Amino acid sequence: MSIIICPGIHEPNLTETFVARLREKNYDTSTSKSLVNILVLPTDGYSSLSAFHILQFLFDRLGNQQKSPVMFISFSAGVVGAIAAASLWQISGGDVKAFIAIDGWGVPLLGNFPIHRMSHDYFTHWSSKILGCGQNNFYADPPVEHLDMWRSPHTVQGWWVDLSIGESQLQKRLSAVEFLYMLFMRYEEN
Template sequence: MRLVICPGVHEPKLTDCFLAGLSEVWEDEYPRQNPQIVDRVKVFPAHKYPPFSALDILHFLCSQDLAGENLVFVSFSAGVAGAIGAAWMWQQIGGQVGAFFALDGWGVPLGGTFPIHRISHDSFTHWSSAILGSGGDSFYADPELAHLELWRSPQTAKGWHISHTAAGTETAAPTTAAKFLVHLLKQYGVQSVV
């Protein structure tokens, strides 16, 4: 299982902060029992190519020797638009998509034959984005925080993990964006975020 990070339009340093925040939570929640198990995380160079370009992301994936790999996409802002298209195209050329995470993908329709989860910086973005495809479990920050802060510091973004039961009822549990993401990444078979 490979983790593919698709940033938005911002400084690359923020993506480094995002990965450090996830790694911090990962080590707290799942101390590494075998230090040899480290997934190679692929980070799309959004500072060189447009993050909203599905074709550029697909070309990047094809250049990374990922044939036969099951990919989990974690995307942010404009990167959500490019990543969802790249995920669909990855499947069209025979690849596998294990799951898709959209952080603040407001206005981006989400759908596919793979699990999809939305993570939002506030409740308005969360509920209004659900109209375009809510996917599975989701998260929104409460209190709301700045758009870039969700990417910079997911470990401090407090809010609600929203789940739906088989009976159709909705439940909300307090957590952070990083804990929500780490929990689901582990569930989908990602072994590490470093």
């Protein structure tokens, strides 16, 4: 499986830090091989808003492996282009295992694939649900700054919310990066 990272409009070192945190547990210790292929969209100005730019990146990197599964992780303004690109990738024959929107407040999320929202506070989590979310989502508690979700997902504590059993049933307290690993394992197995 390939993980497609679609950053927002911010300093590139924040994305480097985010990807480093993902890579920490991304190895099979018995073989020392990476479990997933992490591809980071290079951003230049507002290119993260462009579904065309993201789709071109995917065809450049995965064109001959279009049927291999991908998972999108997008952040902030990057959610805008990424959700459209994920749908276009699927329409063109690609296998989208899941889409994760980190702090994509105000962005409608629709797709024929599992969608998950991660929010930096409860208000963002609550107010984003009307624009589309999946059954398994995450929100930070205590609230954190917007960029902390991307810069330091390993330090952000919060709640995994399983909407299939109701909002009042909070499943588990964990960190943002643990929530991501949980999703990786779920979609890697399926």
